[in-house]
Amino acid sequence: MLQNNPELKSKIDQLWNKFWAGGISNPLTAIEQITYLLFMKRLDELDLKRQSDAEWTGEKYISKFEGKWIPPEYRAKSRDGDTQSETDKKLVDGKMYEIDKRTLRWSEFKRMQAEEMLQHVQGKVFPFLKDLNGTASNFTHHMKNAVFIIPKPALLVEAVKTIDDIFEVMERDSREKGQAFQDIQGDVYEMLLSEIATAGKNGQFRTPRHIIKLMTELVQPQLGHKIADPACGSSGFLLGAYQYIVTQLAIKAGTTNLLPDEDGFVRTSVAAALTEKAQAILASSLWGYDIDATMVRLGLMNLMMHGIDEPHIDYKDTLSKSYTEEAEYDIVMANPPFTGSIDKGDINEALSLSTTKTELLFVENIYRLLKKGGTACVIVPQGVLFGSGGAFKTLRKILIERCELKAVIAMPSGVFKPYAGVSTAILLFTKVWGPLDKVAQPATEYVWFYDMCADGYSLDDRRTKQEGYGDLQDIVTRYQARYPETDTDRTAQCFMVPRADIEAEDYDLSLSRYKQDVFEEVHYDPPSVILDRLIQAEVGNVNEADLAKVQSGIVRELLELKGMVG
Incomplete structure (x- = not known):
């Protein structure tokens, strides 16, 4: 949506350039620091809105910025053996460090002089942010090691001013175009995340949001489903599932003004139409894990920016022995790391594949995480489809025999540019037989193959939006209408292949193995x-x-x- 708003895009570019010029050149560090500032601004805005809403409705609302705050290190901690007077003395000492919460508001500190503002934000506002949801909170737990490292007063002043400008444009857009503020705010954050244009040390890179929307449309998550991403990064898939569910509920509730976005999908993040019970169910439905602490924090913030107050995002290596969940989720969506390998001694013993390749172990692990009847939609490098090693074949056999492998969608190699030029595919499968079940009858009868040639964006490093939606909407329509009796033309862009043919090809799942090329006869002069x-x-x-x-x-x-x- 930001493609249509050059002013907002230009302000975000300005923000990046200021951080770059201010000496913070690592994109991941910059996005983290920008995120903290956005969060401070959002916290103030949200609190003021809830206050005015409460006044309007006559309900009681206690502001997050009401009263005093004592930093955790100065709070009274009674130890065994402390006398009452010693505890009282600590309480008195703590009172010396009381801070008026009102001064921690964005709208208050932004008026300070540069030097004073930097000291105030660094020493008071940021520690308050880290302590925000109480010690039991997941957010507080992951913010424990977060550091505020904006080094120069001038950079902080510039960043605060630019963020104010960004919010002003968002509010104007919301008024003039009727788009929900929550959605625009989410778009802005997504835009910031898209600037992380360097693959991480674990081979991680952002999944394009239109590919996430496509995959969500194929899986169709519902309210009450328990949804996971075992390699969640900035939580794009969880957000995709959340937006899909919220949109479906809004449509059911009679919302009629939702228009297709630039990729042809109808989406909103606004949960206003949901009952309190539905919001609580939805908030407890999304579970994400990652092995990079920075990505965990960004993932948490991303979901919170979109209105999910207490997301379940955790720091965890889901392939290791320490992660023991099994048959837990209705839906798993993921784009696991492609290039990594894991120390053999640390691989979870419940995984049966004899390999250290993470792209294979993740797919087996996802199969393990699904409840029976649960569905997964996963991006894999195309090598997984035809690799001749024993672990490759065993994995494909699991997908054909223990799961109903519904679809293999081959994607063009430019989809993940500028991060990587690797050719990938989407696998869509439903778990039928558990790892220890005796397979009475292989679960897959037919596999639907689709050859995606275009995704609505140029397939070069720039990934410029093209006219139309590429093959995205065609994939959804044809997948939903697939039928073994009629989808037999293997010269077409999509077709169905019976299991017997796949078994005869040694469980090869590459589209080229089954697609028939049409040769046109051309006559040349002698x-x-x-x-x-x-x-x-x-x-x-x-x-x-x-x-x-x-x-x-x-x-x-x-x-x-x-x-x-x-």
């Missing part, structure tokens, strides 16, 4: 006629006798060639 034309282009209309006198050069060579084919 070589002598083509050579006559070339000679004529060189010398014009010259008779045979004069041509024979030519001793050298290209014409002599063409004449000799003509003599050979003559």
Whole structure:
């Protein structure tokens, strides 16, 4: 949506440039610091809105900025053996460090002088942010090691001013275009995340949001489903599931003004139409894990920016022995790391594949995490579809026999640019038999293959939006209408292949193995006629006798060639 708002895009670019010029050149560090500032601003805005809403409705609302706050290190901690007077003394000491919460508001501290503002935000506002949801909170737990490292007062002042400008544009857009503020705010954060254009050390990179929307549309998560991403990064898939569910509920509740976005999907993040019970169910439905602490924090913030107050995002290696969940989720969506390998001694013993390749272990782990009847939609490098090693074949056999492998969608190699040029595919499967079940009958009857040629964006490093939606909407329509009896034309863009054919090909799942190319017969002139034309282009209309006198050069060579084919 930001493609249509050059002003907002320009402000976000300004923010990046200021951080770059201010000495914070690592994109991941910059996004983290920008996130904290956005969060402070959002907290103030949200609190003021809830206050005015409460006044309007006559309900009671206690502001997050009401009263005093004592930093955790100065709070009274009674130890065994402390006398009452010692505890009282600590309480008195703590009171010395009380801070008026009102001064921690964005709207208050933004008026300070540069030096004072930096000290105030660094020493008071940021520690308050980290302590925000109480010690038991997941957010507080993951913020424990977060650091505020904006080094220069001038950079903080500039960043605060630019963020104010960004919010002003968002509010104006919301008023003029009728788009929900929550959605625009989410778009802005997504735009910031998209600037992380360097693959992480674990081979992680952002999944394009239109691909997430496509995958969510294929899976169709419902309210009450328990949804997970075992390699969640910035939580794009969980957000995609959340937006899909909220949108479906809004449509059911009678919302009619939702228009398709630039990728042809109808989406909103606004949960206003949901009952309190539905919001509580939805908030407890989303579970994400990642092995990068920074990504965990960004994932938490991303979901919170979109209105999910207490997301379940955790720091965890889901392939290791320490992660023991099994048959837990109705839906798993993921784009696991492609290039990594894990220490053999740390691999979870419940995983049966004899390999250290993470792209194979993750798919098996996802199968393990699904409840029976649960569905997964996963991005894999195309090598997983045809690799000849034992672990590759075993995994594909699991997908065909223990799962109903519904679809294999081959994607063009430019989808993940500028991060990587690797060719990938989407696998969509439903778990039927558990790992220890005896397979009475292989679960897959037919697999639907689709050859995605375009995704609505240029397939170069720039990934510019093209006219139309590429194949995205066609994939959804054709997948939902797939039928084994009629989808048999293997020269078409999509078709169905029976299990027997896949077994005969040693469980190979690459589309090229089954797709039949159509060869068009082309008629060419005889070589002598083509050579006559070339000679004529060189010398014009010259008779045979004069041509024979030519001793050298290209014409002599063409004449000799003509003599050979003559």
